[in-house]
Amino acid sequence: MPFYHKLGKIPPKRHTVFKKPDGSLYYEQLFGTIGFDGMSSNMYHEQRPTQVKEVKGSYDARPKIAKENNIKSYRLRGFQIVPEPDYLQSRKVVLTNADVDIALAAPQQSTSDYFYKNSDSDELLFVHKGSGKLRTHLGNLDFKYGDYLVIPRGTIYKIDFDEEVNRLFIVESRRPIYTPKKYRNHFGQLQEHSPFSERDIRQPYELETNNESGEFLIKIKKKGEIFDMVYASHPFDVVGYDGYNYPYAFSIHDFEPITGRIHQPPPVHQNFETDAFVVCSFCPRLYDYHPDSIPAPYNHSNIDSDEVLYYVDGDFMSRNDIEAGHISLHPAGIPHGPHPGAVERSIGQTKTEELAVMVDTFRPLMVTEEAMKIADETYHKSWLEH
Numbered sequence: 001m002p003f004y005h006k007l008g009k010i011p012p013k014r015h016t017v018f019k020k021p022d023g024s025l026y027y028e029q030l031f032g033t034i035g036f037d038g039m040s041s042n043m044y045h046e047q048r049p050t051q052v053k054e055v056k057g058s059y060d061a062r063p064k065i066a067k068e069n070n071i072k073s074y075r076l077r078g079f080q081i082v083p084e085p086d087y088l089q090s091r092k093v094v095l096t097n098a099d100v101d102i103a104l105a106a107p108q109q110s111t112s113d114y115f116y117k118n119s120d121s122d123e124l125l126f127v128h129k130g131s132g133k134l135r136t137h138l139g140n141l142d143f144k145y146g147d148y149l150v151i152p153r154g155t156i157y158k159i160d161f162d163e164e165v166n167r168l169f170i171v172e173s174r175r176p177i178y179t180p181k182k183y184r185n186h187f188g189q190l191q192e193h194s195p196f197s198e199r200d201i202r203q204p205y206e207l208e209t210n211n212e213s214g215e216f217l218i219k220i221k222k223k224g225e226i227f228d229m230v231y232a233s234h235p236f237d238v239v240g241y242d243g244y245n246y247p248y249a250f251s252i253h254d255f256e257p258i259t260g261r262i263h264q265p266p267p268v269h270q271n272f273e274t275d276a277f278v279v280c281s282f283c284p285r286l287y288d289y290h291p292d293s294i295p296a297p298y299n300h301s302n303i304d305s306d307e308v309l310y311y312v313d314g315d316f317m318s319r320n321d322i323e324a325g326h327i328s329l330h331p332a333g334i335p336h337g338p339h340p341g342a343v344e345r346s347i348g349q350t351k352t353e354e355l356a357v358m359v360d361t362f363r364p365l366m367v368t369e370e371a372m373k374i375a376d377e378t379y380h381k382s383w384l385e386h
Contacts, residue, residue: 003188003198005041007139008207008240014042031138031154031245033176039152041138041243046211047233053215054230062224063093063101067367071331075379076371078104078310079167079325085109087159088116088219088226091170094371095308095329097363099276101172102308104327108166111158114217115235118153120224121172124272124279125149126252126357128312128325130166134159137236138246139204146252146312146355148271150177152245156218156235167325169310171359175274182270196271200254204246210234252312252355257285262293266358277305280358284314286351296346299337305360306332314353318342320382328379332364340385 011018018026027048032040076094083106084090090107101121110132131144136157143149151157153176183194190197212234220227250271258268269280287295296318307330316322320339330336338346367375 004242004244005203005246006240006242007204008044008209008238010042010044010240010242018044020046026239031241031243033152033245038176039243039245041241041245043138043238043241045233046209046237046239047213049233049235049237051232052229053232056228056230058225058227060224061088061221061226063096063368063370065096065366066369066372070329070364070367071334072377073331073334073336073380074327074329074367074371075322075376075382076327076329077323077325077374077376078169078327079323080374081106081370083108083165087111091168092370093368094327094374095365096368097361097365099174099274099363100359100361101170102359102365103170103172105168105170106166107159107161107168108164110160114219114228115156115158116219116221117156118151118172118221120153120221121174122153122177123149123151124171124173124177125151126169126171126310126312128167128169130161130163130168132159132161132163132166134247134249135208135236136204136247137238138207138241140206140208141202141204141247141249143249148250148252149247150250150272151247152176155247157247169357171279173274173276175276177272177274177279180270180273180278195256195258195268196250196254200250202249204248207238207240208236209239210236212237252281252283252357255281255283257283259286260288261290262288263295263297264288266360269358276363277359277361280360282309282354282356282358284351284353284355287346287349294343294347295349295352296338296343299335301335302330302332302360304332305362306330306365307336308359308361308365310357310359312355312357314355316354316356317346317349317352329365329367336383339382
């Protein structure tokens with residue numbers, strides 16, 4: 001994140017003596033990215049964070065590929081992903097490439113008997129259904145419908161769900177996830193033309209500081225495998241930290257759409273970016289106000305990117321037969337646009353209540369076996385006039 005946050009107790013200077021009430025030392029840890037060049041935070045632990053007791057084993061969590069070189073447009077019926085009790089087991093990757101995994105999940109239970117750490121990827125969790133609390137070693141965040149949760153790689157976390165029915169749209173990024181550069185000044189502050197501001201971003205608000213010894217299971221993802229590692233100290237033993245690298249929340253309902261006299265291109269809806277893909281938020285907004293405007297999007301070719309649109313709520317004006325939880329995939333180089341009749345229906349309309357999340361990847365996506373279980377294989381023919 002491009003702005004500073006401090007939580008808990010920290011010493012006046014980094015890398016200096018910081019004593020507990022009994023005179024012993026707290027243990028400092030730098031939590032940083034891109035070597036020593038990226039975002040980082042300095043944490044202070046009750047116990048050494050390095051006490052591994054056992055590596056119990058691992059299992060392969062890499063997605064199984066159904067179509068490595070795909071040119072066909074697909075519609076995936078996301079709510080057909082079957083709910084499962086375990087949070088990690090419920091995550092089903094439907095689209096993937098070397099930079100990103102795009103997954104759906106319908107977890108039924110909180111992560112009670114283990115902690116989780118993704119050391120491969122930053123995680124972007126979009127909460128479609130459900131509410132609860134994201135608990136991390138860097139503090140806690142409450143979440144609800146419409147929230148994005150940005151979890152930097154290496155964050156140790158649990159999720160407590162309030163309900164038994166939860167639906168998540170998940171983007172795992174091998175590249176750091178940032179706010180778009182075009183919205184920030186050279187100091188890193190979000191500027192006036194940005195569709196959101198720092199005021200909309202929710203930072204961790206409480207630390208769970210546990211000074212416990214014992215056996216604590218952390219499931220760690222590395223190179224697509226999930227390892228069971230047992231630590232001798234509680235992972236949530238941080239008494240304080242400061243810096244720029246921490247999880248945060250942002251509600252899609254706080255995104256303020258940019259509109260114009262004629263149809264605006266997708267980049268005006270951009271919410272997050274990496275150097276390998278962008279994420280956009282399509283939110284309720286007034287339509288274009290030129291007297292002859294066509295609110296429906298024009299036909300276009302994403303010559304250099306695959307387009308993934310996750311439909312959340314509302315009326316999806318440009319598509320026929322689309323429901324909440326559906327995903328559309330439009331591969332690079334293949335023109336796509338409104339379904340037959342959508343352009344005509346849009347003329348004269350003044351606003352939309354649609355809510356959707358878009359991911360545009362700069363490298364082609366592979367379709368997984370999990371995706372094919374919920375795929376509409378006739379979707380690519382849905383632009384035919386008869």
